[in-house]
Amino acid sequence: GLRAMSPQDMAGQTVMVTLGPTREKWDGVRFWSNPSSGTMGASFAIAAWLRGAEVHAICGAGTPWLPGVITRHDVISAAEMYQAADSLWKDMSIGVFTAAVADYAPIPFGDSKFKKGGDDLTVSFTRTVDILKTLGNAKRDDQRVIGFAAETDNIHENVKKKLAAKNADIIVGNNVAKAGSGFGTATNEVCIVDRNGRQEDWPLAPKPEVAWRVFDWLLQL
Numbered sequence: 001g002l003r004a005m006s007p008q009d010m011a012g013q014t015v016m017v018t019l020g021p022t023r024e025k026w027d028g029v030r031f032w033s034n035p036s037s038g039t040m041g042a043s044f045a046i047a048a049w050l051r052g053a054e055v056h057a058i059c060g061a062g063t064p065w066l067p068g069v070i071t072r073h074d075v076i077s078a079a080e081m082y083q084a085a086d087s088l089w090k091d092m093s094i095g096v097f098t099a100a101v102a103d104y105a106p107i108p109f110g111d112s113k114f115k116k117g118g119d120d121l122t123v124s125f126t127r128t129v130d131i132l133k134t135l136g137n138a139k140r141d142d143q144r145v146i147g148f149a150a151e152t153d154n155i156h157e158n159v160k161k162k163l164a165a166k167n168a169d170i171i172v173g174n175n176v177a178k179a180g181s182g183f184g185t186a187t188n189e190v191c192i193v194d195r196n197g198r199q200e201d202w203p204l205a206p207k208p209e210v211a212w213r214v215f216d217w218l219l220q221l
């Protein structure tokens with residue numbers, strides 16, 4: 001099969017991937033979320049499996065089908081995604097954080113349906129836990145962390161800030177303003193920065209190819 005035809009250069013690795021959007025409940029019938037499709041994360045999960053790794057995928061709401069060889073953990077909210085990731089992390093050698101985690105969650109109205117009234121509605125939000133930052137800063141010497149950065153402006157500057165703040169080995173900067181790149185697309189235009197300060201801009205490429213090359217980069221770090 002395909003796995004037998006792939007280099008087994010990730011054999012013995014245990015890889016955790018977060019992917020897709022989180023969904024933060026507001027009332028009984030409504031939530032706050034984003035258009036992430038989970039495609040980039042699915043590409044990492046499949047690439048790692050093909051290369052011999054054991055793979056755990058922590059899937060946000062609406063993440064698509066994944067091959068059954070990948071252990072799937074379905075979650076809804078940022079809080080649930082953090083719980084799942086935190087409990088797996090100690091047994092993982094590589095974490096890939098591709099999920100579009102909501103930075104804020106609405107303060108819940110409750111389980112009943114909110115009934116409309118006035119012309120305006122104000123909803124308050126509170127910060128969610130930064131999963132990558134928390135686990136990145138708790139990483140052991142034998143663990144590696146790949147994060148993403150969704151940016152519309154000042155990509156290189158923001159990516160370097162995120163590399164440091166999140167204690168990542170690699171940050172993949174994602175131009176989400178560019179056509180064919182970012183949320184819900186089959187392709188991605190990225191820049192890559194690593195902890196040694198090496199940096200490259202990559203041309204638009206299919207997400208499976210981006211994932212494969214990011215792992216190549218990590219294995220050579």
Ligand code: CTP
Pocket residue numbers: 018078097098099100101102103128129130131132133146147148149150151162
């Ligand atoms: N991330 C996370 N948990 C969060 C927010 C982000 O794990 N609560 C991860 C994402 O999966 C991604 C990285 O952090 O790998 C960067 O996410 P991004 O949204 O680009 O950056 P933020 O740090 O959230 O900052 P901002 O949205 O303000 O740019």
Ligand code: CA
Pocket residue numbers: 101102103
């Ligand atoms: Ca964010």
